[in-house]
Amino acid sequence: MVAGIMALFSLTLIGVFLATVRSGGKSQLAQAVHQEGxxxxKRIGSTIRSSQAVSCAGDEINVTTSSGAEIIFSLVADGGLTRVASDSSNFLTGKLAEAGSLNFSCYQGTLGNQVVTISFELNTHPLSSGQVQEQFQQEFATSVSTRQY
Structure with missing residues (x-):
């Protein structure tokens, strides 16, 4: 009888320990994905903020810098993984999550500057080991306006 109670108690403790370890792994993954997003x-916003002009095409944006150089931000396939990148193949997101639903909306601001809304999501589902608790999606969005020179 005592052995049965001890076995049940031990199984309960092991279950609590495993649940704690799993949730800790998910929060570390969520924090890393959040930092990537x-x-x-911030990188796209900073480039837009200091640009001369921007041109939105839905899922990509063409930014003309103050020096006249053009930079295109879009989704780029990288070995079966979709990532946010510039046309110079500088990846802005890592390999922890797949990027999707990248969208840029441009409109003229009331002060004559351009305002750009940026949104995308990072999804760990395709890369996950199949553990439901390690699968999640995080959305990112911001609005940035160009400076007037």
């Missing part, structure tokens, strides 16, 4: 948003 934030980095991409």
């Amino acid at each position: 934030d980095f991409a948003l």
Whole structure:
């Protein structure tokens, strides 16, 4: 009787330990994916903010820098994984999650500058080991306006 109770108690402790380890792994993955998405948003936003002009085409944007160079941001396939990148193949998101639903919306601001809305999502489902608790999707969005020179 005592052995049965001890076995049941041991199984319960093991279950709690495994659940804690799994949730810790998911929060580390979520934090890393969040950092990747934030980095991409800040990099694109900074480039747009200091640009001369922007031209949106839905899933990509053409940015003309103050020096006249053109940079295109879009989704790029990289070995079976879709990532946010510039046309110079500088990847802005890592390999932890697949990027999707990249969208740029441009409109004229009231001060004569251009305003750009950026949105995309990062999804760990395609890369996951199949564990439901490790599959999630995170959306990123921001609006940026060009500076007036």
